[in-house]
Amino acid sequence: MIPFRAISMFHAVARAGSIVGAAQEQGVTPSAISQQIHSLEAYLGTALVIKDGRTIKLTEAGERYFELIVGSVERIVEATHALRGFRVVAALTVRAAPSLAAKWLMPRLAGFIEAHPQFEVRIDGTNEPTNFDREGVDIEIRHGEGQWPGLYVEPLVEEHFLPVCAPAYATAGSLAPQDLPDRRLIHSVKSQIQWKHWFARAGVATDRRWSRVLFDRSHMVIDGAVAGFGIALESELLAWEELRDGRLVCPVAAPPDITAVTQWIVCPHERLRLGKVRAFIDWVRLERDAWARNAAALRSSYGLIV
Incomplete structure (x- = not known):
């Protein structure tokens, strides 16, 4: 019998990047999560995760397995909610520095919300860097110099x-x-x-x-x-x-x-596989490029930069 519960727990661990985070999300103990991962590894005959301090990393086999199942697991969740009569809503939590959130992100956010009604969007405005292992933040636009090893880091704009x-x-x-x-x-x-x-x-x-x-x-x-x-x-x-x-x-x-460049798109690499994170990054890139074109035109028309 295919171990569906263990697969679900592995999916949660891979998405959260930690056993503790997955346990909090699933409402179980970390030891229960570990047991399910061990049983899935025994079933598949290969290691899926390795410990890296307080976090975990996926092995090469784990990376490949997560890529194969992530879309299917998300569709199963959506189908289950739909059959029960629930509107399918995925929570998307974005952290951004207060000034960027107020001055750049918020005036544009309605476009993302209208285009993606399946997401329940939360904007967390703070300058504190996200601890992705312990906080329920999906993606961050972080102020700083862009030096954060172990994370996916993309410049927002010059x-x-x-x-x-x-x-x-x-x-x-x-x-x-x-x-x-x-x-x-x-x-x-x-x-x-x-x-x-x-x-x-x-x-x-x-x-x-x-x-x-x-x-x-x-x-x-x-x-x-x-x-x-x-x-x-x-x-x-x-x-x-x-x-x-x-x-x-x-x-x-x-x-x-x-x-x-003082603002950066930041998240754990494994979050890039999540549909909600990809959708937000794609939207930010489009908004950024449109803004850059308009800013260049304004700069030229007023002679702000020579």
């Missing part, structure tokens, strides 16, 4: 960083780089690109202390700039809507072209 302010504070192109130290500067204290970097690239010596306002979230920096607090140094990715709508402008006539 961002341009430029001075921005409300047009009432300074009109577009009305200032030279050397004028900025005399203005109030808004600082995003956690940003990877700081004012000292921008001044160095612009060739401006800044030995004295500036008049400044500091925030620890980019979305507050952007809102403060719109409110006329001063001039912020921000990514056009996060300030996109405000730049597009004219609520923010670049006050510098010829700003230096400073770019960086």
Whole structure:
């Protein structure tokens, strides 16, 4: 008899990336999960998983077996729910830094929800890196430098960083780089690109202390700039809507072209096999590419980057 329960438990372990995570999901003890895995390995005559510290890794045979069964198991779950009269809903939990979630992800999310009504979407807005072994997060858009060994890491997009302010504070192109130290500067204290970097690239010596306002979230920096607090140094990715709508402008006539990748699509490699994760990544890529084209056109039309 085919050990369907053991197959289901293996599927849960491979998807979660840990026995503890699978046990929590299935509502059983980790030892029960281990027993089912051992019985399946005995039935198949090959090892499927190996321990790697507190996590597990699939063997080559385990990788191949999971690829063969994952689609079928998900269809069985969907068919079972459908026959019982339930609407088939898969929970998709996405973690993203608060500023990216508020300024870039949320304005676009309705498109994903409308295209994928089978997913119950949860957005978890935090800067804390996900512990995928212990947290119920499927995929993350993580702020940082992209160095996270053992995880799938894909750059979201190359961002341009430029001075921005409300047009009432300074009109577009009305200032030279050397004028900025005399203005109030808004600082995003956690940003990877700081004012000292921008001044160095612009060739401006800044030995004295500036008049400044500091925030620890980019979305507050952007809102403060719109409110006329001063001039912020921000990514056009996060300030996109405000730049597009004219609520923010670049006050510098010829700003230096400073770019960086600060946002990354991150998840365990095995999650890439899940339909909900693939669907979200595919959607993010389409949105990213559309945004990049529009941003390039805006950049060119307003001469923001020379």
